[in-house]
Each structure stands twice: as C-alpha cells, then as structure tokens.
Amino acid sequence: MKLLNDQLSNAPLLNSPLLNDYASKLDELRQQGNLRQFTSNVQQGRMIEIQGQQMLNLSSNDYLGLAADLQLREQFFDETPNELRIMSSSSSRLLTGNFPEYEQLEASLSQAFHGRAVLLFNSGYHMNIGILPALSDSKTLILADKLVHASMIDGIRLSSAKYVRYRHNDLKHLQKLLQQYHTDEAFERIIVVTESIFSMDGDETDLAELVRIKQQFAKVMLYVDEAHAIGVRGEQGLGCAEQYAVIDQIDLLVGTFGKALASVGGYLICHPVIREYLINSMRPLIFSTAQPPLCMAWTHFIFQKVLGLKQQRQHLQQISQNLQQSVQAKGFDCPSTSHIVPVIIGESQKTVEKARQLQQAGFYIMPVRPPTVPKHSSRLRISLTSQVHQAGLEQLVALL
Numbered sequence: 422m423k424l425l426n427d428q429l430s431n432a433p434l435l436n437s438p439l440l441n442d443y444a445s446k447l448d449e450l451r452q453q454g455n456l457r458q459f460t461s462n463v464q465q466g467r468m469i470e471i472q473g474q475q476m477l478n479l480s481s482n483d484y485l486g487l488a489a490d491l492q493l494r495e496q497f498f499d500e501t502p503n504e505l506r507i508m509s510s511s512s513s514r515l516l517t518g519n520f521p522e523y524e525q526l527e528a529s530l531s532q533a534f535h536g537r538a539v540l541l542f543n544s545g546y547h548m549n550i551g552i553l554p555a556l557s558d559s560k561t562l563i564l565a566d567k568l569v570h571a572s573m574i575d576g577i578r579l580s581s582a583k584y585v586r587y588r589h590n591d592l593k594h595l596q597k598l599l600q601q602y603h604t605d606e607a608f609e610r611i612i613v614v615t616e617s618i619f620s621m622d623g624d625e626t627d628l629a630e631l632v633r634i635k636q637q638f639a640k641v642m643l644y645v646d647e648a649h650a651i652g653v654r655g656e657q658g659l660g661c662a663e664q665y666a667v668i669d670q671i672d673l674l675v676g677t678f679g680k681a682l683a684s685v686g687g688y689l690i691c692h693p694v695i696r697e698y699l700i701n702s703m704r705p706l707i708f709s710t711a712q713p714p715l716c717m718a719w720t721h722f723i724f725q726k727v728l729g730l731k732q733q734r735q736h737l738q739q740i741s742q743n744l745q746q747s748v749q750a751k752g753f754d755c756p757s758t759s760h761i762v763p764v765i766i767g768e769s770q771k772t773v774e775k776a777r778q779l780q781q782a783g784f785y786i787m788p789v790r791p792p793t794v795p796k797h798s799s800r801l802r803i804s805l806t807s808q809v810h811q812a813g814l815e816q817l818v819a820l821l
C-alpha cells in the first residue's frame with residue numbers, strides 16, 4: 422500500500438492526454454467508493470491479518486482448509502524428490518509440456534468420474550473462455566443463467582454463438598426458451614450454461630431437474646461449472662453432480678482446483694471426442710505454456726486426500742445450515758443453501774459500514790456491491806470453511 426502511494430507521488434507529472442484519461446477514470450471510481458486495490462495480508466490457519474488487525478477469515482475459498490494446512494505441504498514435499506520438483510513445463514502440452522504428472526492427474530480424475538474423459542487447463546478462467554468458443558459456431562445458441570460467472574460471460578462473448586440469458590435459477594423459463602428455440606432451424610446445437618452453486622447468492626441449481634429437461638431436447642448440451650462445489654459436495658467431494666447422481670448426464674462438467682482443492686487449474690469431464698476436439702481447437706490450451714509439473718503433482722496429491730474428507734464436508738454443511746438459519750432468524754434475506762452465505766443489506770453505504778464494524782470486531786467479511794450484484798442488493802458475503810467453529814459464528818451472528 423505504502424509503496425504504491427510512493428510510486429504514484431514519485432511518478433512523472435502526467436503530460437499525456439492518454440494517461441490523463443485513465444487518471445480521471447480512476448478518480449471517478451475513487452469518489453464513488455468503487456476503487457479496487459490490492460491489500461497485503463498474512464494468513465495463518467483460519468486467521469488473516471491485515472494492517473495489524475487479526476481476524477477470523479470469512480472471505481476464503483479454501484473451503485476445506487487444505488491450502489492452510491502446513492502438515493499436508495510438508496508431507497507432499499517429503500514425498501516429492503528434488504528431481505520431480507519441476508517448476509516449469511516450458512511449453513504447451515502439444516509441444517514438450519506434456520509431463521507424466523499431467524497424465525497421472527487426468528487418469529485419477531477419470532477414474533473418480535466414472536471413466537469419463539478428462540482435460541486439464543491452466544485455470545478455471547482459461548477453461549471458461551476457451552471451451553465455449555471452441556465448441557460454438559454461428560449455428561450454436563447458448564442459453565445461460567443470468568448470474569453465471571464473468572469467465573463464462575467472456576467465453577460467450579469470444580464465441581460466434583447467439584446468446585440468450587434465462588432468469589436466475591428459473592428452470593421453467595429455461596424450458597420455455599428451449600421449446601421456443603429447439604425447432605428453429607437456424608440452430609444445430611444449444612448449449613445450456615450454468616453453475617451448480619452460485620458464488621454471490623450461495624444458492625444452487627436443481628441439477629437433477631436440469632438433466633431431466635435436457636433429455637427432452639436432442640440438440641441440447643449441458644455445461645455446468647462446479648467451481649464452488651468440487652471438494653465440498655458429494656460423498657467423495659466430486660461436486661453437486663455426484664450428490665445428485667448425474668455425473669454421466671452432464672456433457673461438459675467443469676471446475677477449478679483453485680478453491681477447495683488448494684491448488685490452481687481447471688478441469689473438464691466430457692466425452693473423449695470433445696476432449697480430442699478441444700486439443701485441436703481450444704486456443705488457451707494450444708497457445709499457453711502448461712502449468713508446472715510440480716503444480717500437477719500437488720493437485721494430484723490433494724485430490725487423493727479430498728476423496729476421503731467426508732468429516733470436513735459434514736462439518737462445513739452443519740455450520741452452513743446453522744448460519745443460514747441464524748441469518749434468516751435475524752430478519753435478513755438469505756437465499757443460500759450452501760457454505761456461501763450472503764447477508765443482504767440493500768444499500769451500499771450501509772453494507773460497507775457494517776462490513777467495517779465486523780472487521781473491527783475480528784471478522785474478515787467483505788461487502789459486495791453493484792455492479793457485481795444487482796442494485797439495492799448490496800450484501801455481506803460470508804464464505805465458510807471447514808476450519809471455522811460454531812462458537813465463532815455465534816459471536817458473529819450476535820453482531821449482525
């Protein structure tokens with residue numbers, strides 16, 4: 422922070438109209454209270470320290486506490502000799518970057534996901550901006566839930582498909598659109614795009630019903646992003662698709678390793694033909710250096726552990742349900758059915774002030790405002806991890 426300010430004040434005076442333009446846009450953001458900045462922090466277990474203030478971290482995506490687990494890290498490095506601590510793949514997988522670690526991770530994922538084909542990506546963002554453009558053409562229609570993540574919106578924008586949004590989590594509306602477009606000869610393929618657990622409301626799609634609807638329409642493929650559900654839902658943590666027993670019915674089942682899996686990267690579960698087609702057409706896969714083999718080995722190590730973390734998943738579910746109920750009992754709107762629990766306040770100023778108070782009281786909770794969420798629905802976004810105890814949450818609820 423300090424350094425950044427020094428950098429700004431030591432910068433040469435603005436003399437270019439090009440820079441002036443950006444500077445005045447930044448000023449505008451600052452005045453609206455919408456300027457984004459990095460804050461440095463130190464994390465230890467379930468705690469986070471920012472500017473000397475120790476807080477319970479309720480803004481983390483480390484849903485199973487694995488990124489914070491020092492013993493796991495130690496075990497991994499003990500088991501991984503120096504020759505295998507390879508820090509760069511030095512090229513795309515299509516050149517020399519396809520190390521055995523990639524194939525091991527794909528094989529393990531495939532085994533867990535009923536033998537389906539698996540393809541890995543450098544990040545969930547790469548995955549979502551790459552797959553949709555590769556699989557779409559001008560005869561493709563994409564029907565997307567109104568609240569899908571920015572990475573899917575960007576993927577849709579990069580594609581040549583026509584794009585229509587359906588009302589958030591409104592499968593009746595989706596069904597109506599499908600009836601309307603399915604007979605339209607302009608479209609040879611319709612891709613329905615959704616998340617399983619949504620990142621801002623913490624609510625979830627009824628995947629069983631979604632699959633049932635899809636099966637009525639021959640041209641439809643389903644694309645489901647499990648970023649917030651992988652590791653957290655299902656007996657083995659394979660996501661909502663496992664929980665609702667529809668792993669084999671989702672054409673394009675994607676997720677990230679960057680959240681509960683304490684690593685980095687994205688994955689797709691699909692048909693082998695789709696995998697081969699993407700290897701031949703997906704630009705972020707072809708034109709970017711593959712992740713370091715060491716990261717692959719770590720993801721593999723973590724994935725094996727995650728399959729058995731039933732107790733952590735149960736604890737997370739228990740504290741999530743308790744918190745949802747307490748927030749509702751306090752009279753707040755709370756659509757959540759998951760470990761992401763928003764407390765919808767409404768006006769931005771009030772939300773920012775409330776978040777500041779809670780931070781001072783030792784709870785690291787961030788305010789979320791428009792345009793990230795709709796107008797008049799500013800909220801505190803509480804994101805629970807299995808490391809959080811019930812007692813801490815009771816203190817928090819008392820302060821709401």
Ligand SMILES: *Cc1c(COP(=O)(O)O)cnc(C)c1O
Pocket residue numbers: 544545546547549570572616620646648649677678679685686687
């Ligand atoms: C976080 C997130 C992503 C992006 O994944 P990264 O691996 O962080 O790039 C994609 N989709 C959803 C729904 C997410 O929440």
